[in-house]
Amino acid sequence: MYILEFLLEHYIMLAELIGLWLLMDSGIHLTKKTILVTRIVIILIFTESVLWSLELWTRSFETLSIARPILSSTIYLLHPAIMIGIIGMGEGIRKQKMWIYIPLTISIPLIYTSQWTHLIFWYTEDNVYKTVNSFFRYYPYILFFFYAFALGIYLIENFSLFYRKARKGIFFTLVFSLMGVILHVVVDVDTDYSTLFASVLILYYLFLYMNTSKMDPLTGLMNRQCYYADSKKGRERISAVASVDMNDLKKINDTMGHKAGDEALQTVSRCLNFKRERAKNVYRIGGDEFAIFYYAKDEDYVKNDLELIKKELSKTPYVCAFGYTMTSRSETIDSAMTDADQKMYKNKAQIKHTNIKNIAEMKQATIEVIHEALNSGMWGMDFDEEGNMIKVEWSQQFRKMIGFDDESDFPNELESWSDRLHPDDKERVLKEFNDTIADYTNEKTYDVEYKFKTKDGQWRRFHDIGKLLRRDNGVPISYVGIFVAIPDRANAIS
Numbered sequence: 001m002y003i004l005e006f007l008l009e010h011y012i013m014l015a016e017l018i019g020l021w022l023l024m025d026s027g028i029h030l031t032k033k034t035i036l037v038t039r040i041v042i043i044l045i046f047t048e049s050v051l052w053s054l055e056l057w058t059r060s061f062e063t064l065s066i067a068r069p070i071l072s073s074t075i076y077l078l079h080p081a082i083m084i085g086i087i088g089m090g091e092g093i094r095k096q097k098m099w100i101y102i103p104l105t106i107s108i109p110l111i112y113t114s115q116w117t118h119l120i121f122w123y124t125e126d127n128v129y130k131t132v133n134s135f136f137r138y139y140p141y142i143l144f145f146f147y148a149f150a151l152g153i154y155l156i157e158n159f160s161l162f163y164r165k166a167r168k169g170i171f172f173t174l175v176f177s178l179m180g181v182i183l184h185v186v187v188d189v190d191t192d193y194s195t196l197f198a199s200v201l202i203l204y205y206l207f208l209y210m211n212t213s214k215m216d217p218l219t220g221l222m223n224r225q226c227y228y229a230d231s232k233k234g235r236e237r238i239s240a241v242a243s244v245d246m247n248d249l250k251k252i253n254d255t256m257g258h259k260a261g262d263e264a265l266q267t268v269s270r271c272l273n274f275k276r277e278r279a280k281n282v283y284r285i286g287g288d289e290f291a292i293f294y295y296a297k298d299e300d301y302v303k304n305d306l307e308l309i310k311k312e313l314s315k316t317p318y319v320c321a322f323g324y325t326m327t328s329r330s331e332t333i334d335s336a337m338t339d340a341d342q343k344m345y346k347n348k349a350q351i352k353h354t355n356i357k358n359i360a361e362m363k364q365a366t367i368e369v370i371h372e373a374l375n376s377g378m379w380g381m382d383f384d385e386e387g388n389m390i391k392v393e394w395s396q397q398f399r400k401m402i403g404f405d406d407e408s409d410f411p412n413e414l415e416s417w418s419d420r421l422h423p424d425d426k427e428r429v430l431k432e433f434n435d436t437i438a439d440y441t442n443e444k445t446y447d448v449e450y451k452f453k454t455k456d457g458q459w460r461r462f463h464d465i466g467k468l469l470r471r472d473n474g475v476p477i478s479y480v481g482i483f484v485a486i487p488d489r490a491n492a493i494s
Contacts, residue, residue, distance in 0.1 A: 002053070002057065005053075006049075006050070006053045009053075010049050010053075010194065010195070012195065013045075013049060013194055013195040013198045014046075016198045016199070016202055017042045017045060017046060017198055017201075020038070020042060020201070020202055020205060021039065021042055024038065024039065030208060030209060030212055033088075034089050034090070034208065037085055037088045037089045038089050038201070038205060040085055041082055041085035041086060041089065041201055042201070044078055044081055044082050044085060045082060045194050045197045045198055045201065046194075047078065048075060048078045048079070048082070048192075048193070048194045048197070049192060049194035049195075051071050051074055051075050051078070052075060052192040052194065053192075054067070054071055055068060055071040055072055055075060056192075058071065058127075059127070061127050062126070062127065063125060063126065063127055064123050064124065064125055064126070064127045065127075068123055068127070069114075069115035069122070069123055070112075072121070073111045073112045073114070073115075076111050076140040076143075077104065077107065077108060077111060079140070079143070079144045079147075079193065079197075080103070080104050080107070080143050080144055080146070080147045081104065082197050083144065083147035083148060083150070083151055084100060084101070084104065084147060086151060086200070086201065086204055087100070087147075087150060087151050087154050089204065089205070089208060090154065090155075090204075090208055100147075100150055103143060103146055103147075104143070104147075107139075107143055110139075111139075111140070118130075118132065119132065119136060120132060120136050120137065120139050120140070121137070213225075214226040216283075216284040218262060218265060218266065218284075219265055219266055219269035219284050220266075220269065220273075221269050221272070221273060221282050221283055221284045221290070222281055222282065222283045222284070223283065223284060223285075224283065224284070224285045224286070226283060227283040227285050227291055230281060230283075230293060231293070231333040231334070231337075232333075234293065234295065235332075235333060237295045237296055238293050238294065238295060238327055238333060239294050239295060239296055239297050239298070239302075239326065239327055240293075240294040240297060240299070240302045240324055240325065240326045240327060241291065241292065241293055241294070241324065241325055241327060241333060241336045241337050241340050242291065242292040242294070242302070242306065242322060242323065242324040242325075242340055243289075243290075243291060243322070243323045243324070243337060243340040243341045243343070243344040244272060244289070244290040244291070244292065244320050244321070244322055244344065245288060245289055245290070245320060245321045245344055245345075245348060246264070246265070246268050246288035246289075246290075246318060246319075246320050247318075247319045247320065247321065247348070247351065247352075248318075248319070249261055249264065249265070249287065249288040252264050264318055265284075265288070267316050267318060268290075268313070268316070268318050268320060269282070269284065269290075270312075271309055271312040271313045271316065272290055272292070272309055274308075274309070274312050275305070275308065279294060279295055279296075279297050279301070279305075280292055280293060280294045280295065280297075280305065281293045281295075290320075291337065292324075299326050302324055302326070303324075306322055306324060309322075310322070319351060321344050321345070321347040321348035321351055322343075322344060322347055323339075323340045323341060323342065323343030323344030323345070323346070323347055324340050324343065325337075325339040325340040325343065376397065376401075376482055376483055376484040376485065377394070377395045377396075377397035377398025377399070377400070377401050377482070377483045378395040378397065378398065378480070378481070378482050378483075379392075379393065379394050379395060379398060379417075379466075379480070379481050379482075379483065380392075380393045380478060380479065380480045380481070381393070381414075381478065381479040381480075382477070382478050382479075383475070383476045383477060383478065383479070385471075385475060386475070387437075387475045387476055389414070389479075391412075392412050392413055392414050393412050394410060394412060394416065394417065398483050401483065401485055402420075402452065402454040402455060402460070403454045403455030403456055404455050409455075410455075417452075418430060420452055420453040421450060421451075421452060421453075422450060422451035422452065422453070422459060424451070425450035425451055428448070428450075429448050429450045429464075432446055432447075432448050433446060433448075433466075436466065436468065436479075437468065437476055437479065440470070440473075440474030440475070441474070442468060442470050442474065445465070445466070445467060446464070446465065446466035446467070446481065447464075447465050447466075448463075448464050449461065449462065449463050449464070449486065450462060450464065460485060460486075461485070461486035462483050462484065462485060462486060463483075463484045463486055464481060464482075464483055464484075465481055465482050465484075466479055466480065466481030466482075467479075467480060467481070468480075
């Protein structure tokens with residue numbers, strides 16, 4: 001009989017909890033932790049309703065049963081425990097938030113021993129409920145209010161990036177739930193809150209699911225769908241847009257694997273959103289593409305924020321290109337974003353050019369060090385489409401090896417070199433040099449040794465090697481080679 005009465009009295013609450021339990025098996029996008037904690041809260045709410053019915057039954061006893069104070073104490077403690085569970089559903093309890101368990105932990109011995117200490121409440125032998133004549137009589141309600149307030153603070157901290165309309169439903173439910181509890185306290189009416197908790201749980205679960213649907217699962221940023229929605233809803237409030245593109249994601253995926261690529265995206269996302277505030281929303285709108293909306297902020301603020309983001313990125317091995325545009329009421333967000341994209345691509349090209357330049361300079365510096373260590377020098381020649389030599393360049397290392405200072409006393413001309421070849425070697429060397437150019441099969445390699453006259457009039461031995469780069473028809477494009485000094489006992493040829 002009691003079971004049937006319980007089922008009828010709590011029919012709506014049980015239907016809600018069972019429906020929510022089954023809904024969590026439908027492949028939704030919430031985390032495993034959220035689903036696990038939600039199920040724990042469902043069990044706690046159901047337990048509270050069962051214990052309430054049992055406690056209500058013990059009220060009919062003519063004499064006190066020890067079960068009644070235990071049941072009452074457990075119900076009082078289940079209320080804040082349920083609130084903690086609801087906070088934990090939203091990933092709200094981390095190591096730095098462990099203090100939230102302290103009030104409940106302290107309250108456990110206070111409430112469970114109150115029957116004997118008379119600190120808060122107790123029951124007389126004839127089964128009458130008594131409370132102390134002080135504020136401690138409201139201690140269970142104060143404990144509940146504390147955790148309801150903690151939930152409100154958590155909502156403000158963790159969902160401040162979403163529009164107010166998206167938070168109204170859960171705040172409305174929370175505020176009216178508190179008002180209901182206050183009214184029960186004021187008029188001194190004892191009631192079962194399990195149905196209220198079930199409604200709050202379902203609305204909060206829906207709120208979490210709505211917010212999860214707005215988020216990119218990998219980075220935690222808002223997703224492309226949310227970007228499109230916000231560009232329409234928040235048009236009047238958006239004062240600036242920024243386009244961000246991560247460099248070399250494909251290279252990371254190809255060389256280090258997609259896990260490394262995912263970690264790179266997560267790191268970049270944390271940098272873009274490191275200063276979480278209502279002034280901006282950050283979106284992942286593609287694989288390595290991001291967008292930022294700024295709300296009611298001037299250009300100085302936008303510039304400063306982007307500089308802070310770049311500073312955070314500089315602490316990582318990753319690089320991003322940026323472009324931003326201040327919006328005006330006469331243009332659409334799409335047109336502003338197009339302009340920001342163009343600026344971003346210009347920035348991307350500048351970064352690429354700078355990187356190529358830096359790499360080239362580094363390579364050149366490395367080559368110079370190698371040549372200096374080997375006592376060698378380079379030379380190069382360019383040809384036009386007809387195969388005519390149009391440019392000659394002698395490296396500074398080579399000039400230094402033969403005693404010249406710069407181009408003014410050893411010009412970039414072929415004769416600067418050929419006129420100083422030893423008479424016994426000149427004809428042979430020039431023939432090898434020209435025959436290599438004329439070999440359109442590109443099989444011949446220029447590789448000779450000869451004596452060369454340095455600036456101080458001495459003859460020194462050199463090993464000269466060259467190779468041609470050719471067009472498809474065999475016509476030479478460039479002729480590149482290297483001089484290596486050959487040491488001998490006298491270090492000079494007389």
